[in-house]
Each structure stands twice: as C-alpha cells, then as structure tokens.
Amino acid sequence: MSDLRSVVLAGGGTGGHIEPMLALADALRRRGGADLRITCLGTARGMETRLVPARGYDLRLIPPVPLPRTPTPDLLRVPGRVRRSVSETRALLDELEADVVVGFGGYVALPAYLAARRSKVPIVVHEQNALPGLANRIGARIAARVAVTAPGTPLHRGEHVGMPLRRSISALDRAAVRAEARAEFGLDTDRPTLLVFGGSQGAATLNRAAVAAADALTDAGVQVLHARGPKNTGVVVPDRPAGRAPYVVVDYLERMDLAYAAADLALCRSGAVTVAELSAVGLPAAFVPLPIGNGEQRRNALPVIEAGGGLLVEDAALDAEWITGNLLPLLTDPQALAGLARHAAAAGVPDADERLADIVCEVASGEHRENDG
Known part of the structure; x- marks a missing residue:
C-alpha cells in the first residue's frame, strides 16, 4: 500500500454497482490506514447519495451520462454531456491527486474512465454481470487491469476475480x-x-x-x-x-x-x-x-x-x-x-474483495502489464 495514497471509485447508480465498490473500499481501508484517501464518485439521483455516506466514505458528484439503448433524438446530446462530465471529472481527479481509478460500470464509470485516460491515471475495471455493459466494454480497452465476477465473461483481458462482498456476508x-x-x-x-x-x-x-x-x-x-x-x-x-x-x-x-x-x-x-x-x-x-x-x-x-x-x-x-x-x-x-x-x-469466491484490492495496489505501484488498447 506504500504507493497508494488516493483511490477514486466510480460505481454509482444501482446497488449492483455500489455494493462491490463499497466492499473494495472496505478492503482498501483495512490495508491503508488513516493516510489513504478513498473517494467515491456518483450522481445526485443514484442510491449512492444514501449508501456511500452511511458507510463512512466521501462522495463527490459528477454529471451522469446515460446512454440510450436505441437511436433517439436524445442520442445527439450525448457527446456534449460526455465532454462536460469528463471535464468536471478530470478536474476532480487532479484535485484528489488520484493514483488509480476503479470503475464498476454504469452512468458514472464512463466519464471516470475517459477522464482518467486524459489525466494519465491508471484504470482498473470490475464487471459484475456475466454480460458486460457498454461503459465497461469501453473501459476495458483502456484499463491497466480488468476483473470479472463470472468466468468466461466476454470482456477484453478479463481476469476472473469474483464479486467483492461486504465482510458480514463473505465471512x-x-x-x-x-x-x-x-x-x-x-x-x-x-x-x-x-x-x-x-x-x-x-x-x-x-x-x-x-x-x-x-x-x-x-x-x-x-x-x-x-x-x-x-x-x-x-x-x-x-x-x-x-x-x-x-x-x-x-x-x-x-x-x-x-x-x-x-x-x-x-x-x-x-x-x-x-x-x-x-x-x-x-x-x-x-x-x-x-x-x-x-x-x-x-x-x-x-x-x-x-x-x-x-x-x-x-x-x-x-x-x-x-x-x-x-x-x-x-x-x-x-x-x-x-x-x-x-x-x-x-462456485463461490468469498475473498474477491481482497483479490481486487491486490490488483488495485499492484496497478497503483506500476506492477501491471501495459494495456494493449
């Protein structure tokens, strides 16, 4: 943990993104002590506004970037929304002096991935579902490491790690x-x-x-x-x-x-x-x-x-x-x-939180293979 001082976690929206994010945060906090800064990114309309502060973590809000599943007039507004959200997120990463960004998919993850790439902050992706979403499919292409919950998940360079879970369950x-x-x-x-x-x-x-x-x-x-x-x-x-x-x-x-x-x-x-x-x-x-x-x-x-x-x-x-x-x-x-x-x-992986924490620490210290785009 000596190289990890500030980690930014992007996993707002639904409980499926938030719970593994918080389980990883707990694992990192157990290792890092008082000098480790853990910041969670979210949006004003997600469950994270309640769940993240309740677990004792700092929550910073960024503009969401919902992506239409089908072509609609709203699709024309997506590039502008992405630019605004990436700009605000990049400024936040600079302020926090982030060593690594860990994304869990959804509205919050995509701008976090793009902002981290522009700021040259290494990225770790975690995919919860056996069928990945769009944000993580994009993030996997620019990430240092990619972790998946289910073996065989069709995600670029995915490593089977399992689902990070709160210790009251995993233990x-x-x-x-x-x-x-x-x-x-x-x-x-x-x-x-x-x-x-x-x-x-x-x-x-x-x-x-x-x-x-x-x-x-x-x-x-x-x-x-x-x-x-x-x-x-x-x-x-x-x-x-x-x-x-x-x-x-x-x-x-x-x-x-x-x-x-x-x-x-x-x-x-x-x-x-x-x-x-x-x-x-x-x-x-x-x-x-x-x-x-x-x-x-x-x-x-x-x-x-x-x-x-x-x-x-x-x-x-x-x-x-x-x-x-x-x-x-x-x-x-x-x-x-x-x-x-x-x-x-x-079939279970009760120590997935620790496995993912290992990956995050390795990436922050530079012990990761170069991403092959």
Missing part, C-alpha cells in the same frame, strides 16, 4: 449462527427453511407463487421466511395453527447475513450480487431470472447451476406447483440439501 459461518438467526425471525430452530426474496422491492411472481404454496410447504414441516417488498402490503399469509411450521412475512431484510444463516434454500432473482452472495456463503437457490433486459440474470446464475449448486426456473414457469414439485422434495431431504450447499460453496 459468514451459517451453521454457527443458525439458531440465533432463526430466533431473530421467529422461526423454529430445527425445521428446514425456505428463504424467499425478490430484491429490495420484492418480486410479484415470487410473491404469488410462494404464498400459493404456503399450505403445502408448512403442512410438510417446511418453514418459510418471505421478504415481500415494502410496497407489497397485500402479500399476506394467515398465521399457522399451533404446531404447524411457521410462515413469516417481512417487508424487507435489513440483515441479509441472518436471513442467509436461517435458510437451507433460497427462492430468488439472480442479480449478480445475489448470486455471488449465495455462493460465497454456500446457500443453494432456485434462481428466477428477471424476464426483461438482455438476459444477464440468467447468465449470472449459470455458473452456480452448472456447478450443481442450485436450480433455474423461468419467471413464466414459476408457480405453486413448481415449488411443491421441485423445492419441497429438496427441502425434506437433508442429504440432497447438503450436497447442493457444497456445490454452491464451491
């Missing part, structure tokens, strides 16, 4: 805190447990299917922890009769570490961070890719599926019958669950 010993976690959610200590969640806002398909399967699951002795999303107050399950397995519905899971520790199997979407967290802690899952976009959620889940650590079900195919026909037999078979958990863990 989680599920078995050691299982009893505490289940008590926290009002679950029984010894019953098989299904965790259902659809991201911070919930997911209508998962909510409908899980609630419809509630009686079949709890009749078979399987308890459920279901995060419905804070706006989905209509998603309710009546209290189970005494002696029956509980079905606990919450709006939101503040402590994902405890939710993972409580569960034996998850039913969830397959965003990049979710897939990485589940495999890092060895929790098998039935992944339900979001049925919109360019198919990146399906690609995110495939390495875990292929390793034998979970199942894949398309959104249109998920219903109560699928849950009772496919998940219930697993949840009532301890040996099958244990095998899935072992395979899920084998």
Whole structure:
C-alpha cells in the first residue's frame, strides 16, 4: 500500500454497482490506514447519495451520462454531456491527486474512465454481470487491469476475480449462527427453511407463487421466511395453527447475513450480487431470472447451476406447483440439501474483495502489464 495514497471509485447508480465498490473500499481501508484517501464518485439521483455516506466514505458528484439503448433524438446530446462530465471529472481527479481509478460500470464509470485516460491515471475495471455493459466494454480497452465476477465473461483481458462482498456476508459461518438467526425471525430452530426474496422491492411472481404454496410447504414441516417488498402490503399469509411450521412475512431484510444463516434454500432473482452472495456463503437457490433486459440474470446464475449448486426456473414457469414439485422434495431431504450447499460453496469466491484490492495496489505501484488498447 506504500504507493497508494488516493483511490477514486466510480460505481454509482444501482446497488449492483455500489455494493462491490463499497466492499473494495472496505478492503482498501483495512490495508491503508488513516493516510489513504478513498473517494467515491456518483450522481445526485443514484442510491449512492444514501449508501456511500452511511458507510463512512466521501462522495463527490459528477454529471451522469446515460446512454440510450436505441437511436433517439436524445442520442445527439450525448457527446456534449460526455465532454462536460469528463471535464468536471478530470478536474476532480487532479484535485484528489488520484493514483488509480476503479470503475464498476454504469452512468458514472464512463466519464471516470475517459477522464482518467486524459489525466494519465491508471484504470482498473470490475464487471459484475456475466454480460458486460457498454461503459465497461469501453473501459476495458483502456484499463491497466480488468476483473470479472463470472468466468468466461466476454470482456477484453478479463481476469476472473469474483464479486467483492461486504465482510458480514463473505465471512459468514451459517451453521454457527443458525439458531440465533432463526430466533431473530421467529422461526423454529430445527425445521428446514425456505428463504424467499425478490430484491429490495420484492418480486410479484415470487410473491404469488410462494404464498400459493404456503399450505403445502408448512403442512410438510417446511418453514418459510418471505421478504415481500415494502410496497407489497397485500402479500399476506394467515398465521399457522399451533404446531404447524411457521410462515413469516417481512417487508424487507435489513440483515441479509441472518436471513442467509436461517435458510437451507433460497427462492430468488439472480442479480449478480445475489448470486455471488449465495455462493460465497454456500446457500443453494432456485434462481428466477428477471424476464426483461438482455438476459444477464440468467447468465449470472449459470455458473452456480452448472456447478450443481442450485436450480433455474423461468419467471413464466414459476408457480405453486413448481415449488411443491421441485423445492419441497429438496427441502425434506437433508442429504440432497447438503450436497447442493457444497456445490454452491464451491462456485463461490468469498475473498474477491481482497483479490481486487491486490490488483488495485499492484496497478497503483506500476506492477501491471501495459494495456494493449
């Protein structure tokens, strides 16, 4: 760390960019001590305005550069927006005396990459998804090093590093805190447990299917922890009769570490961070890719599926019958669950934050191969 005094991290917009950025920041802070300056770049409209200061990091705002996916009149305004944002970001890099810029894709990363190139500041790119976005495809061409979450990600000179995760997840010993976690959610200590969640806002398909399967699951002795999303107050399950397995519905899971520790199997979407967290802690899952976009959620889940650590079900195919026909037999078979958990863990990379921190330190000290454009 002797050569690293100021690092700039560009990863605003969505949680998928912000969480790995903050996990890297934590890893660098553990190494660097009080004299290391860590600055995060973001925009005024992103989740970073709340998440970054809450984790104790300096946030500097730059103009976003959204890129239209299809040709529209707005496309004509992009070059001017890029010039303005790059100019402001370059001035910020000079002010901060940045030694290295690390980008995670999205609105913020593209101007950061272009500004760093003009200021001759070395670049490290981290791609979270199995299908890279435009900003990181451009950044990879001018970066000193390129790290990817999933093996086989089609990104120029990508090195498989994994997804940087917060230590409360990556260092989680599920078995050691299982009893505490289940008590926290009002679950029984010894019953098989299904965790259902659809991201911070919930997911209508998962909510409908899980609630419809509630009686079949709890009749078979399987308890459920279901995060419905804070706006989905209509998603309710009546209290189970005494002696029956509980079905606990919450709006939101503040402590994902405890939710993972409580569960034996998850039913969830397959965003990049979710897939990485589940495999890092060895929790098998039935992944339900979001049925919109360019198919990146399906690609995110495939390495875990292929390793034998979970199942894949398309959104249109998920219903109560699928849950009772496919998940219930697993949840009532301890040996099958244990095998899935072992395979899920084998696909995980719990030390990706440290691996990426190694790369950043090497780049800052000049120990990187020259980029071949």
